[in-house]
Amino acid sequence: MDKELATALFESLASGVRLDVFRLLVKHAPTGLVAGEIAARLDIPSTNLSFHLKAMTHAGLVNVTQEGRYQRYRANLAVMQALIDYLTAECCNGNPEKCFDAGSAST
Amino acid sequence: MDKELATALFESLASGVRLDVFRLLVKHAPTGLVAGEIAARLDIPSTNLSFHLKAMTHAGLVNVTQEGRYQRYRANLAVMQALIDYLTAECCNGNPEKCFDAGSAST
DNA sequence: ATTACTATACAACAATTATTGAAATATTGA
DNA sequence: TCAATATTTCAATAATTGTTGTATAGTAAT
Numbered sequence: 001m002d003k004e005l006a007t008a009l010f011e012s013l014a015s016g017v018r019l020d021v022f023r024l025l026v027k028h029a030p031t032g033l034v035a036g037e038i039a040a041r042l043d044i045p046s047t048n049l050s051f052h053l054k055a056m057t058h059a060g061l062v063n064v065t066q067e068g069r070y071q072r073y074r075a076n077l078a079v080m081q082a083l084i085d086y087l088t089a090e091c092c093n094g095n096p097e098k099c100f101d102a103g104s105a106s107t
Numbered sequence: 108m109d110k111e112l113a114t115a116l117f118e119s120l121a122s123g124v125r126l127d128v129f130r131l132l133v134k135h136a137p138t139g140l141v142a143g144e145i146a147a148r149l150d151i152p153s154t155n156l157s158f159h160l161k162a163m164t165h166a167g168l169v170n171v172t173q174e175g176r177y178q179r180y181r182a183n184l185a186v187m188q189a190l191i192d193y194l195t196a197e198c199c200n201g202n203p204e205k206c207f208d209a210g211s212a213s214t
Numbered sequence: 215a216t217t218a219c220t221a222t223a224c225a226a227c228a229a230t231t232a233t234t235g236a237a238a239t240a241t242t243g244a
Numbered sequence: 245t246c247a248a249t250a251t252t253t254c255a256a257t258a259a260t261t262g263t264t265g266t267a268t269a270g271t272a273a274t
Contacts, residue, residue: 007123014117015232019110023197035251048233050252055231069241069250080198084191090130091187122262142221155263157222162261176220176271216274223268230261238253244246 001086008059009083017044018052025062025075032074034067108193115166116190124151125159132169132182139181141174 013019020042025032033041039049053073056062063074120126127149132139140148146156160180163169170181 003123003126007121007126010117010121010126014114014121016110016114017232019114019117026197036249039251045234046251047235047253051232054252066241071251075198077198080194084194084198087187087191087194090133091182091184091191124262143219146221152264153221154223154265158262161222178221218272218274220271221269224266226264228261228263230259232259233257235256236254239251240249241251242247242249244248 001082005060006083006086009061009079012056012059012061015052017042017048018056021049021052021056021073022061022075025073026077026080029075029077032072034070034072036070038073108189112167113190113193116168116186119163119166119168122159124149124155125163128156128159128163129168129182132180133184133187136182136184139179141177141179143177145180 013022021038024038024041035046035049035053038044038053039046042049044052053062053064057064057073060079061076063076065072065074120129128145131145131148142153142156142160145151145160146153149156151159160169160171164171164180167186168183170183172179172181
């Protein structure tokens with residue numbers, strides 16, 4: 001995980017629409033959902049959803065596979081785990097004790 | 108941690124400049140650095156740095172305290188930990204086994 | 215008070231990102 | 245092949261974000 005990938009992933013998560021999409025896909029892992037289903041559930045115009053899905057796919061946050069005329073999207077949980085690891089390392093860099101004292105009381 | 112805060116934090120981390128600033132402040136936790144020192148180390152014009160520091164402060168990613176004519180900035184590690192917790196929950200929502208199988212092999 | 219120094223606010227502008235509708239591409243099934 | 249469906253691409257535009265220089269406000273020290 002380098003800086004460039006990290007910022008790309010953060011950017012993918014920095015929009016309400018994309019965060020909604022990702023959370024929906026996580027809920028439906030590992031099956032995933034086809035584009036039309038995502039659009040219907042989140043009530044987003046298909047062109048706009050396509051725009052965001054393309055960005056997320058490019059960043060590697062989601063994967064896509066073709067199923068006939070459908071495109072099935074799945075959350076990339078491995079990348080998400082790598083991001084969490086990166087964030088943990090960045091957060092605690094040189095000061096691990098501080099980091100895990102502070103915020104662990106989050107319900 | 109709600110969606111609004113999460114997107115604000117992701118947005119804070121989604122820029123190369125801001126990610127650099129944050130990582131620098133984490134390295135210097137818990138002392139922090141004054142604005143001029145950050146600008147010098149990262150070679151960013153002070154006005155531009157101020158713009159980004161303001162955004163990060165607003166999002167809660169960093170804290171600031173006045174020291175005479177200096178402004179000292181510190182990484183907010185508690186918020187970072189809360190974000191990691193949020194991300195872990197989002198990532199594993201309904202499928203914890205999948206998440207931690209996949210990406211844990213990150214050095 | 216005045217001079218120097220630190221940092222932010224403001225204004226102008228550049229660049230990027232988001233949204234929408236219409237058109238295009240590709241697949242399915244009659 | 246033809247009509248129907250699913251999704252993306254494209255073009256136009258709106259909205260947001262990033263960068264820079266100049267001006268301002270505050271602090272420090274003489």
